[in-house]
Amino acid sequence: MQSPDVLLRGRDISRRWGGLVAVDRVSLELRRNSVHALIGTNGAGKSTLIDILSGETAPSAGSVELLGDDVTRWSQPRRARRGLGRSYQRNTIFPGLTVLENCRLAAQARAQRPWSWWNAASACAASLDAAHRAAARTGLDALLAEDAGLLSHGQKRQLEIAMCLATGPAVLLLDEPLAGMGAEEAERMLALLDELKRGHAILLVEHDMDAVFRVADCVTVMVDGAVIASGTPQLIRASAAVRAAYLGDVH
Amino acid sequence: MDRAKTLFVALTFAALALYPLFAGSFGIDLVTKTMIYAIFALSLELLVGGTGLVCFGHAAFFGIGAYALVLLSASTGSGALVWLLPSCIVAAAAYALFVGSLSLRTQGVYFIMVTLAFAQMAYYVAHDTPVGGGTDGIYLTVTPILAGLDLSRSPTLYGFTLLCLAAAFGALALLLRSRFGRALAGIRINEQRMRAAGFSTYAYKLAAFVISGALAGLAGALFALKDGVVNPELIGWHLSGAVLIMVILGGIGHLRGALIGAFAFALLQELFQSEAIFGALAKHWHLGLGLAIIASVALLPRGIVGIPAQVRQRLLGFKATPRAEISDAVA
Numbered sequence: 001m002q003s004p005d006v007l008l009r010g011r012d013i014s015r016r017w018g019g020l021v022a023v024d025r026v027s028l029e030l031r032r033n034s035v036h037a038l039i040g041t042n043g044a045g046k047s048t049l050i051d052i053l054s055g056e057t058a059p060s061a062g063s064v065e066l067l068g069d070d071v072t073r074w075s076q077p078r079r080a081r082r083g084l085g086r087s088y089q090r091n092t093i094f095p096g097l098t099v100l101e102n103c104r105l106a107a108q109a110r111a112q113r114p115w116s117w118w119n120a121a122s123a124c125a126a127s128l129d130a131a132h133r134a135a136a137r138t139g140l141d142a143l144l145a146e147d148a149g150l151l152s153h154g155q156k157r158q159l160e161i162a163m164c165l166a167t168g169p170a171v172l173l174l175d176e177p178l179a180g181m182g183a184e185e186a187e188r189m190l191a192l193l194d195e196l197k198r199g200h201a202i203l204l205v206e207h208d209m210d211a212v213f214r215v216a217d218c219v220t221v222m223v224d225g226a227v228i229a230s231g232t233p234q235l236i237r238a239s240a241a242v243r244a245a246y247l248g249d250v251h
Numbered sequence: 252m253d254r255a256k257t258l259f260v261a262l263t264f265a266a267l268a269l270y271p272l273f274a275g276s277f278g279i280d281l282v283t284k285t286m287i288y289a290i291f292a293l294s295l296e297l298l299v300g301g302t303g304l305v306c307f308g309h310a311a312f313f314g315i316g317a318y319a320l321v322l323l324s325a326s327t328g329s330g331a332l333v334w335l336l337p338s339c340i341v342a343a344a345a346y347a348l349f350v351g352s353l354s355l356r357t358q359g360v361y362f363i364m365v366t367l368a369f370a371q372m373a374y375y376v377a378h379d380t381p382v383g384g385g386t387d388g389i390y391l392t393v394t395p396i397l398a399g400l401d402l403s404r405s406p407t408l409y410g411f412t413l414l415c416l417a418a419a420f421g422a423l424a425l426l427l428r429s430r431f432g433r434a435l436a437g438i439r440i441n442e443q444r445m446r447a448a449g450f451s452t453y454a455y456k457l458a459a460f461v462i463s464g465a466l467a468g469l470a471g472a473l474f475a476l477k478d479g480v481v482n483p484e485l486i487g488w489h490l491s492g493a494v495l496i497m498v499i500l501g502g503i504g505h506l507r508g509a510l511i512g513a514f515a516f517a518l519l520q521e522l523f524q525s526e527a528i529f530g531a532l533a534k535h536w537h538l539g540l541g542l543a544i545i546a547s548v549a550l551l552p553r554g555i556v557g558i559p560a561q562v563r564q565r566l567l568g569f570k571a572t573p574r575a576e577i578s579d580a581v582a
Contacts, residue, residue, distance in 0.1 A: 054447065080449030092444040094437060105437045109449035114431040114458070117422075121433040167448050 005031045007201040008053065008084070008171045013062035015048055015225075022048045024225040025062070030171055030201035035193060037204045037212045037233075040222035046205045047089065049222070050173050053203070054086045055079045067170060080109065085169030087160045089176045089205075095149025099140055102148045102159060103131035107166040127166075134166035138192060154185035161192065172202045178211055190215055213237065221245070260420070260507060267413050271406055279409050280477075281517065286412045287473045289513035290419050292497040294466035296509040299498050301427055302459045303439030304355075307363045307491055308370025311350070312343040312464040314486030315373060316471025318383060319343070321391050321481050330393035332402065336472055343468020344461050346373070351460030355453060370491055378483040388482030395476050402476055412473055419466055423506055426462075435459055496544055502554025511555050519543050 008030040015023040023045040030036050038046050051057035053064055055076035063072045071079050080086075094102050107130035108121065121127075135141050138158045143151065148159055157177055164172060177193070178186045186208070193215050196202060206212050212219065213233045220230040223245045229236055236242055267286070271279055291313055298304040319342040324330055354365040377383030395402040402408045426432050437445045438452050445452050475481050484490065493516065501512025523529060523539035532539065551557060 056446075075451065076446050077449050077451045080447060086447050088443075088447075092441055092447070094440045094444065096440060097436075101433075105433055106444075106448040108430055108433065109445075112430060112434070112450065114429075114434065114455065117426050117429045117431060119430070120428045121430045122428070124430060127430075163444070163448065 005033070007032055007067055008203075009065040010049070010053055011063045011065070013049065013052055013059045013064070015045075015052060015057065016060045021225050023052065023059070026222070026225075026227050027062075028203075028220055028227075028230070030203055032170075032201050033197055033199065034217040035197055035202045035204050035215050037206060037216035037219045038222065039206065039209070039212055039219060043224075044222040045225040046222055047175060048225075050086065050175055050203070050205060054084060054173055077109075080167060080169075083168070083170035084173070085164040085167050085171065086173040087164050087175055087177060089179060091153075091156045091160055093148045093156055093159050093163065095147070097148055098144065099135065099146050099148050099151070099159060099162075100128075100131055100144040103134050103140075103162050103166045104128055106163040107131045107134070107168075109167050130166050130168060134162040137165060137195075138162040139188065154181050157181060157185070157189065158192075161189075165196075170200060172196065172200050173205075174202060175205045176207065177204070178206060178208055186211065256507065260510075263510065264413075264417055267416075271409055276405060279405050281521070283405065283409045283412050283477055284474075285513055285517040286409075286416045287470050287477065288494065288497065288517065289510050290412075290416050290473070291467055291470035291494050292501070292509035292513045293416075293419050293423055293506060294463045294470065295494050296498050296503070296506060297423060297426075297435075297459060297463045297466070299495070300504040300508065301423075301432065301439065302435040302456060304456065304460070305363050305495070306366045306460075306463070307488070307495065308350070308366035308368070309463075309467055309494055310486050310488065310490035311370035311373040312347055312467035313471035313474070313490065313494075314377065314481075314483075315346050316340065316343045316468030317475040317481045317485045318377060318389075318471075319468070320472040320475040321389050322382075324391060324393045324395070325389070328393065330395045332395050332397040332476075335395070336397075336469065339472035340465045340468045343471065344465035347461045347464020347467075348457070351457045351464070355456050355460065367488060367491070370486060370488060374483055374486040374488075377486055383481075383483065386483060388480055391475060391479045391481075403479070405477075408473075408476060412477075415469060415473065419469070420506060420510065423466075427506070431455070431458070500544065500547055500554060502551075502556030505554075505556045508554050508556045515555055 006029045010026060010028050013023055013026045026049055028036065040046050048057060052059045055074060063070060065071065066079060066082055066084055069082065071082065094105065104127045107127035108124065111124060111126040135144060138161050140158055140162055143155065151159060161177060178189055181189060190211055193202065204216065216233055218231065219233050219236040221228050221236060221242050228245055229239050229242045270282060295306060295309050298306050316339040319339040320335055323335055323338055350366065350369040354362055354369065357365050378386060383389065397411065400407050402411055434450055434455050438455060442452050471485065474485065497512035497516045498509055500515050501508030501510065519540055520536065523536035524533055526533040529539065553560065
């Protein structure tokens with residue numbers, strides 16, 4: 001039954017805050033070489049679910065499996081080192097540091113060696129190499145020496161992804177990577193997502209429906225914390241339940 | 252730019268090395284004390300500027316280092332610093348491990364208050380129990396010896412303190428440009444991102460806290476050697492506040508800032524305590540010092556270290572944008 005292509009699996013995940021059920025028995029599987037989109041109205045529990053998968057919030061019930069390990073009780077940093085990368089809805093970069101140092105610092109997580117005091121971090125070949133590759137992949141190679149805090153909003157979103165990639169993850173959890181982007185920037189980001197698909201399992205939380213239906217191989221729809229539909233984009237588009245609960249409400 | 256920083260640090264240490272040739276015993280005593288405070292301020296800068304942790308109980312580690320020296324030498328009757336100093340450092344580091352492991356679970360203003368509370372706890376142990384000799388404190392009764400040198404002689408102690416200061420500065424500069432130091436910088440700017448990247452930030456912060464406490468303990472032990480007596484004031488919140496002011500005055504985020512801040516603070520204190528200048532007001536030197544510090548914080552938001560950049564900005568008509576920090580630019 002166990003497919004080697006399932007890199008991340010959530011089983012019956014629930015999260016209750018007092019009487020409020022933010023996430024209600026959600027199960028999902030992220031497979032290698034595919035983009036799994038997660039859509040739903042505001043407050044549907046998408047971000048809470050990402051927090052639980054990445055280890056930032058503990059689930060009230062259910063389990064998380066990463067690359068074959070049960071990681072439910074693992075801390076976020078430990079899951080990250082095992083190969084789980086995430087980006088945030090708002091920018092979580094390091095303003096004041098250069099773009100290169102932003103990526104290098106993220107990459108350093110894979111080669112921490114905190115005891116080697118006599119070696120300068122700027123001479124750490126492994127992390128520099130990973131940083132350069134991540135920056136090149138996200139189209140930031142011309143901005144390496146810039147202060148990350150002075151980038152445009154779109155560039156910051158790119159950097160957010162680059163920092164995620166620099167840690168060499170197998171699974172990417174991307175929380176609204178297109179938020180606030182102009183049409184051209186969004187187009188570039190979608191092309192990037194399409195490219196990143198190869199070799200990675202991606203969970204994409206996104207509000208832009210056109211974008212979702214373009215890049216996703218599988219779509220899960222959440223309403224009030226629970227999954228109401230999950231399947232191929234065609235299936236979701238055709239689903240009456242989804243239309244009634246979600247697509248109809250928005251536009 | 253970086254060359255100018257290195258030059259400044261080299262000149263400062265050269266001047267400190269040559270100073271005893273020209274100074275009298277009052278000057279040597281004053282500069283010894285200031286250098287000890289500079290080591291203390293450097294230890295706090297690792298937390299405040301390096302990691303973004305505002306510790307308001309740092310005198311605890313300083314005071315424990317000082318008390319450890321006196322108590323350990325009294326109980327063993329030995330003044331051999333070769334094991335006394337490491338013991339003082341270990342004692343301060345151990346308390347830092349205890350305080351850090353609990354206080355680092357809190358953040359922001361709670362962290363400030365919890366570190367203060369732990370320091371006051373140590374203060375009352377020294378103040379109100381027979382262990383520390385109460386308000387009068389305890390005297391150092393042995394002759395401190397290191398490598399055959401008598402460190403109760405003030406020129407010898409001056410030299411040794413300068414050596415410790417240079418070593419502390421060098422070690423911290425190395426540490427801050429290493430991977431460990433860069434991880435601390437990342438935690439200061441955005442801890443959430445560091446955790447998401449895979450850094451166990453709690454362990455990093457605790458390590459920084461213990462290193463900082465250990466260094467503060469060394470400064471405290473040197474202070475006990477210099478004065479030959481310890482009292483509860485060395486643990487009190489006044490001193491915790493004073494060292495924080497040194498770091499702020501000099502400029503947070505630079506090791507030079509701690510160094511400059513310690514000397515600026517000592518100079519200001521001497522100035523306002525001087526009866527020749529302020530007459531009867533000299534008795535109320537706290538007032539003058541306080542006003543000077545308020546003025547400096549208002550006029551020099553980046554501390555004394557930031558003055559050149561501030562002047563440049565003024566001259567260039569506010570056009571210059573702050574340069575992004577690159578990994579080596581920490582000293």
